[in-house]
Amino acid sequence: MLTIAGSDSGGGAGIQADIKTISATGGYACSVITAITAQNTLGVSAIFPIPLEHVEKQLDAVFSDLHVVAVKIGMLADSDIINVVAAKIRQYRPKFVVLDPVMVATSGDLLLKQSAIDTLKSALLPLADLITPNLPEGAALIDAEIPSDENSMNLMLDKLRQLDVNAVLLKGGHLEQAETSNDLLVFADRVTHFNAKRIDTNNTHGTGCTLSAAIASYLAQGHDMLQAVKLAKQYTSLAIAHADELQIGHGHGPVNHFFTGHADVR
Template identity: 50%
Template sequence: MIANVLTIAGTDPSGGAGIQADIKAMSALGAYSCSVITAVVAQNTKGVRSFQALDPDFVAAQIDAVLDDLRIDAVKIGMIANAGIARAVADRLRHHGARNIVLDPVMVAKSGHALLDPEAVSAVRDSLVPLARVITPNLPEAAVLLDRDDGWTAETMQTALPALLTLGSEYVLLKGGHLAGAESTDLLAGPEVTQTLRAPRIATTNDHGTGCTLSSAIAALLPHHDMAEAVARAKAYLHAALAESVSLDVGHGHGPVHHFHAFWGSGG
């Protein structure tokens, strides 16, 4: 069975993050991708210039249009933009009984530009996190969700997992890419599992959209694998996409990963 996977997120006209990255990652991993847009973003590899959030009722109408017609096997949620959209997404996904929800709590772009209104954090925490089968925060996002500002270490990552789980998702994948070191280490925690996932750190500036890509890869794989296997495969896919990003020449800032490295090769 080819899985139908829905992404709910903002756009990236330069193609490396957001809806565009989600569709590429899901397609590369064999899923049929559907999309609902929450915000139209003016950005490129050098940063976000501005964005326009869509009306929450229109976001809800898009979700209804998809879920009234298509069997959806998994859902990835990315950029939400504001509290109204967070509540609308939660309401419609709950109404339709959506499953295998992967929430990437996007708050800040790689360039440092805020992509979520401050007052929307509580709406994401209270409305969307409890619906998620897994949330995939990086360390700055986890700090916001937990309302903490102390520094992160390998040890504090471990101790943060129980607190993150109390927010209501079934699993938490805490991403440690912001820590220094030769390895990039992520922690997966959930029912009867705590797993450490390590990969050699790749020295590259082609890291635009890594969070979007990883969460979308997990959503594409969940219909066919248990959580631990889906996350491990998704991390391996992202690692290869980062390693092969040198084949691309896209923009003058943080370039994209090579979503289709397994198909294009180095010659395009």
């Protein structure tokens, strides 16, 4: 499992969350860092994109030696990095690509420049087996208003289907008034609903990274898309449910990736 993403100095999201998730769900994690963030549970104070040459060398180093079955792609800070990652995905052709179009952190900080959204849509979406936007990210991808309820969430589906991508997992976690957290797995011809009880906790930092990394991990281990999403949703829900066992920072704390010695949710 390769994660291509930014580094979170607070350890709750990004590369750090991905490696924890992949390890906890039974995969072996390798990584390519695209940006270094100065970040903690209170927010993001700085972002430093890694020079393109070094992103490219990391990708070549991993793909040329390790048998990468699945790739999870997270934070890509600008159009140039997006294009480099897309070129290497086309060159090495891993079996599975899960793209978490990271644009907005849980804290509300913008993590992807507006100018890069079109590049993301044209260069990377066609290479992905699945993208996993939350509601603000899904709205940004189709240039729509952020939905405020499940009905307006469902109205996004037709436009999401027009994106050049195999499948979309639209995450409903931002509908905080709802009793359950409902995610919609959208294919061209069908929609599958994944529901989980909403957990009352302030410690939700890194949930999107965790979910997408878990999906990629389960795909790499041979599960089909529906089962991989189901298992990943279950793992993430349990990590959130156990999040208050951790006392990390003064803001949005991380989920508890290692809520058991080995998180076998199968």
